[in-house]
Amino acid sequence: MNPQSQQSQKLKIRIVGVGNAGVEMLKKICAHGPIDATIVAVDTDLSALSKSGVKHALALGGEITDNMGCGGDPTLAKEAALANLASLRAVVNNADMIVILTALGGGTGSVVAPILSKLAFEGGVKCIANFCILPLQLEGAERVSLADKAFKYLHKRSNIAISMPNDIIMSRTGKSLKEAYDEANECVANAVLAILNMISGRGIINTDFPTLRKIFAAHGANSFFASGQGFGENAAEEAVEKLKKCPLLSDNIPSAKNLLINIVCGENMEMNKTRALLELAKQCFNANGRVGYGIEINPDFDSKIEITAIGTEEAPSQLSSEPAIQPEAAPVRRETEQIMSNENSLPQAQNISESIPQDEIQLKPPHKRISTKIPEDNPVPVKNPDEAAVFEPLKPPQPAPRPVTEEEEPQRKRRGFFGFGRKKSEQTQEQPVATQSEFKFVEKSQQRGFFEDTPPNIRNGEDLDVPTFMRRNIKINL
Amino acid sequence: MSDSKTIAALEIGTGKMQVFIGEIIDGKTLNFIGSGQATTEGVKKADIIDVRRAAAQAQAAIVMAERSTGASIKSVCLGISGTHIKGFRNIGSASVSGADAVVREEDVERAKDDARSKILTEGKSYIHRICCGYYVDDVFTSSPLGKTGSRIDAEYWMLYGDSDKIADAIHVVQSFGLEVEYLVFSALASAIAVTNAEQKNNGVLVVDIGCGTSDYVLYKYGRPMQAGVIPIGGDHITNDLSYGIRLSRANSERIKRHCGKATITEDERSEKFWSFGDKQIGDKKISMDAINKVIRARLEELFLLLRDELTDFIGNDSIKEVVLTGGSSNLSGICELASAVLGFPCSQGKFDSSVRPNLRHQEFATALGLLEYAREQESNKQSSASIFDTFAKIFKR
Amino acid sequence: MAKNQHKKPATWRDLKDGSTTSKRRAPLSWRARLRAVWIWTKRAAAVAAVAGLCVGAYYLYQNTYIEEIFSGKTEQIKQIEFKTDGYITGKWLNEFLRIPAKSKLSDINIFALKQALESMGQIKSATIERVYPDILRILITEHKPFMRVAIKIDYQVRLYAMSPDGVFFRPVCIPDKTLASMPFLEGYMPVFEDNEPMRYKNAERLNEFLNISRKALPQEAAGWRSINVSEIDSLTLPLITVTRIDGGSIIFAPQDYEKQLDRLEYILRYAKEKPLNKIERIDLSLKDRADVKIADQQQK
Incomplete structure (x- = not known):
């Protein structure tokens, strides 16, 4: 009883091709032979469906579209979808993983694929993958914008959303149109198969479905997909080169956050070469998050090596969220009872699995150090009450309106915000200097006391600030 | 919805800064809603000598008052005093224009204008120009309309002070973002409160x-x-x-x-x-x-x-x-x-019966009087704020 | 009593308003500064809130792609927009469609409605659209009748109307006066196939004939009660016979209407000037002449 195959048997994967192009892609997948997934074709064009040869086919629209396709009209597609909402739901229900293949911009694909994604999300499907072909720029602004909108919508609601702009296919000159399109479809078909193989359990080293889920846990991450093949002597390097140049990458190698690499090689492949290869691939994408990989041996591949890589792109904002994800790594590793059966690769695996918990351990001591500081702070505030106690006895003599002063003093001190320094110097300098200069003449007896710094209060030849009893020469007997 | 206006009465005194907040409803009723107080700094003999410190304390009092009510103040009735304030009597006259020698409003207005328009020396500004009474052909009367005579005199008591000091006082309020709506001589305010x-x-x-x-x-x-x-x-x-x-x-x-x-x-x-x-x-x-x-x-x-x-x-x-x-x-x-x-x-002084017991102190006379003065002025105003004014006020805030 | 009144005396209000704004509002203390900062923050927040609302609305608008389908957002139908180029009234449409008052936009089966509407012969085509969130839009084009036909079906005689493209249909919502102004079609029985009458190929010619006649002789044409087309397709002698209200008939050849109408005009004018007995028949189909048969008399 192979636990692997049992698992994959329990795994319900559905590959849904929506619209014309989607059904084509399905055909390509079928051509590769039987796979462990259910294939469903969804279209509004009944004749195309019947020609596809796919066993499970859902025709949308019926009378609305006259069974002839919606001709690129999204409103018609919406009607058709609405009419068959229940059957669409049935397509995605009870599946563990859904892979939707479609071409966006037209009617059926742009409308039905997002609907399926949403229904899958509502139906509790654990992993939703979308492979979409985007229209050419010259197909018109309307199609392009519709495709953009649809992709954005898909993007938000799927775990993996990979777009392949038609522009890239067209840029590969030297092939006839049909060949170019064929190749594009083939590319996508390969991608799907690669993923299936990765989790199917047929390889020597496998990632499993939960790992896949964890790697693509978040909805709305930018995903990318690439594959490359190499032959002969330098099969490994060649494969990596081809990987970098894969059209699906749309010309720039993204730096990946999470990465899933699958290698299919012949029996002659040496294990350390494999390790080097994986390292190369990992470096190629600068993966610094979770990296999962699988190795499969295909006896037909002599010296051929095929690498497929699928991952989520590093977005600048995701940097900060990384620490949050790390704690999850521990439970993931425990779930992976899987099969690191190959001893050579074990240390690697262990490195990866250990590195993350180690990071966790490293995080904790700083927290503890910070917490030990706090008790040291406590003695400091204790001093202040003593100081405050010193001031208190002086308070009662002061008259009632004065209590506000006590609050004011500390507040005055904390005015550092707005050019405090200036003000303070002004305060200290102002009083004696400024008003002294206003004195026009000097009084004989300068006994003005409190009113020294104010201008003289002359009335009827007398300075009223000087105490009256002095001016009147009244004797005070104490 | 009754039209209510919140106004603050601020007295910048030598001993204390006193703020009372009142709510004038429909221009008639005055509700006392909050108070704030702070010791004065930078004021001696009722003159502001250090504007910064005085402003700091005045604003502290205002903030305290605002906190006690939770209302935000926009306009202030400011009480002012100081050794620089002086007054003089000015009599303006006008001849009775009507053929029937009956004093009409225009005559009264002309006499008043004549009295009010005395120019002050440089650096002085008027605080109040109070009309004390009228003389119709040198006979004193409080209500000249309808009396007969050839000449009408309006007697004014002109209260003025140093422009700088007045500007300082206004600056204290306006630097806080508030508007000085009324400037009142403090004795006038006190008199309103206690008589x-x-x-x-x-x-x-x-x-x-x-x-x-x-x-x-x-x-x-x-x-x-x-x-x-x-x-x-x-x-x-x-x-x-x-x-x-x-x-x-x-x-x-x-x-x-x-x-x-x-x-x-x-x-x-x-x-x-x-x-x-x-x-x-x-x-x-x-x-x-x-x-x-x-x-x-x-x-x-x-x-x-x-x-x-x-x-x-x-x-x-x-x-x-x-x-x-x-x-x-x-x-x-x-x-x-x-x-x-x-x-x-x-x-x-004895306070009006409507004043709360805890406010019946002579120190509060000026501030209470300021509130009452503001209320009287509001009830005299006949204009209702146009929508544009309300709009402008929103943006001022 | 100084009387230099050239300028107004300075009052404290001048001081208040006189100096520049920045000068008189310069903050004097940290409290004042703080307050000024707070006021500006509030204003900025208000502006930001308004801007945020606009952005949010735009974002929502962008993101209602197909959300509406999941009928969380479709509302009860608030309004049915209805446009037609013919006679059908909103009232009739309401009664015909019988959409329940509280139904939601998404509950409407557009296809079924369209089929139902197009089953009415008078409706040439119907377009039904959902305008989210709560408006149903119905656009109808109709066949416009120009003649009436009485057709006997199952022992019952029913009134049908005919459009210039030959479609026979039961008239709906057409005012009686309009119907009464249309001449009857005689001499042709529409063929029914699957309960639907087949199109009449000569309708266009008749429409052309009537239009020209109405343009040339409006009063005369208004008095035509029926048009008999039994011989219009005759290979030897094609004719159109028009029966007037007063019983007389006019025979036209089914081409070159202008010449025939000229003759008719001449004849009718002549008949008016010289009061004669009732004209029984006018034959305009002859090449060189027109035959006019007057009751009790024949004249060339």
Whole structure:
């Protein structure tokens, strides 16, 4: 009883091709032979469906579209979808993983694929993958914008959303149109198969479905997909080169956050070469998050090596969220009872699995150090009450309106915000200097006391600030 | 929804900054909703000498008041005083234009304009121009309309002060983002608070003896006849005491409040008591007689100066009584002293019955009067704010 | 009593308003500064809130792609927009469609409605759209009738109307006066196939004939009660016979209507000037002449 195959048997994967192009892609997948997934074709064009040869086919629209396709009209597609909402739901229900293949911009694909994604999300499907072909720029602004909108919508609601702009296919000159399109479809078909193989359990080293889920846990991450093949002597390097140049990458190698690499090689492949290869691939994408990989041996591949890589792109904002994800790594590793059966690769695996918990351990001591500081702070505030106690006895003599002063003093001190320094110097300098200069003449007896710094209060030849009893020469007997 | 306006009354006094917040509903009712207080700094003899410190304290008081109510203040009724404030009488005249020699409104207006438009010297600005009354052919009357005569004179009491000092006071408020809606001479405000209409009609002299200055206003026939400032206040008494009894200022203040008397009996003369708590100078005995002499000298001087200012009105039976208010009026025996010097019955101000018990203190007279003044002005206003005004106010905020 | 009144005296209000704004509002203390900062923050927040609302609305608008389908957001139908180029009224449409009052936009089966509407012969085509969130839009084009036909079906005689493209249909919502102004079609029985009458190929010619006649002789054409087309397709002698209200008939050849109408005009004018007895028949189909048969008399 192979636990692997049992698992994959329990795994319900559905590959849904929506619209014309989607059904084509399905055909390509079928051509590769039987796979462990259910294939469903969804279209509004009944004749195309019947020609596809796919066993499970859902025709949308019926009378609305006259069974002839919606001709690129999204409103018609919406009607058709609405009419068959229940059957669409049935397509995605009870599946563990859904892979939707479609071409966006037209009617059926742009409308039905997002609907399926949403229904899958509502139906509790654990992993939703979308492979979409985007229209050419010259197909018109309307199609392009519709495709953009649809992709954005898909993007938000799927775990993996990979777009392949038609522009890239067209840029590969030297092939006839049909060949170019064929190749594009083939590319996508390969991608799907690669993923299936990765989790199917047929390889020597496998990632499993939960790992896949964890790697693509978040909805709305930018995903990318690439594959490359190499032959002969330098099969490994060649494969990596081809990987970098894969059209699906749309010309720039993204730096990946999470990465899933699958290698299919012949029996002659040496294990350390494999390790080097994986390292190369990992470096190629600068993966610094979770990296999962699988190795499969295909006896037909002599010296051929095929690498497929699928991952989520590093977005600048995701940097900060990384620490949050790390704690999850521990439970993931425990779930992976899987099969690191190959001893050579074990240390690697262990490195990866250990590195993350180690990071966790490293995080904790700083927290503890910070917490030990706090008790040291406590003695400091204790001093202040003593100081405050010193001031208190002086308070009662002061008259009632004065209590506000006590609050004011500390507040005055904390005015550092707005050019405090200036003000303070002004305060200290102002009083004696400024008003002294206003004195026009000097009084004989300068006994003005409190009113020294104010201008003289002359009335009827007398300075009223000087105490009256002095001016009147009244004797005070104490 | 009744139209309500929240206004703050701010008194920048020498001893304290007092803020009262009131809500004027429909221009008629005044609700007292909050208060704030702070000690004054940078103000001496009711003049602002350090604008920054004064502003800081005034704003502290405003903030305290705002916190006590939760309302946000936008307009302020500001009370002002200071040694720089002086007044003079100005009479403007106009001839009665109508052929029937009946005084009409235009004639009155022309006379008033003539009186009001006296130009001041550079650096001075008017605070109030109070119409005291009218003379129709030299016969005094309060209501000239309808009387016959050839000439009508309007008598004004022009109260003015230094532009700089006034601007400083306004600056204190406006730098906080508030608008000075009314500027009121503090004695006028105090008079509104502590006298009633009957007293004003009969002739009453209200003296607000504050920390820095004593402000006075004379009411007759319901209108202010004269107002002014005597630059002697509670601080002068304290200063005198500290010189006379040789105590620190703080202690002098304490003694003044505690046992200061303006008039004493023979028996009290020989009383002595301890001054204690002043750790610097040490406890000592002080005689009541000494204290009384100092205080009496100062207060006599104050009231004599007051009498000198009011020569026009003393002899001709215009004044029926004297009302004292302000913090320093709490000094025991001051009313007797005032009666003796001025020659009129003197008493402390009595508040209107609508004032709350906890606010019935002479120190609050000015601030309460400011609120009442604001209410009167609001009820006189007939305009309703246009939508544009309300809109503009939103953006001002 | 100084009387220099050239400028107004300075009052405290001048001081208040006089100096520049920045000068008189310069903050004097940290509190004042703080307050000024707070006020500006509030204003900025208000502006930001308004901007945020606009952005949010735009974002929502962008993101209602197919959300509406998941009928969380479709509302009860608030309004049915209805436009037609013919006679059908909203009232009739309401009664015909019988959409329940509280139904949601998403509950409407657009296809069924369209089929139902197009089953009415008078409706040439119907377009039904959902305008999210709560408006149903119905656009109808109709066949416009220009003649009437009485057709006997199952022992019952029913009134049908005919459009210029030959479609026969039961008239709906057409005002009686309009119907009454249309001449009857006689001499042709529409063929029914699957309960639907087949189109009449000569309708266009008749429409052309009537239009020209109405333009040339409006009053005369208004008095035509029926048009008999039994011989219009005759290979030897094609004719159109028009029966007037007063019983007389006019025979036209089914081409070159202008010449025939000219002759007719001449004849009718002549008949008016010289009061004669009732004209029984006018034959305009002859090449060189027109035959006019008057009751009791024949004249060339």
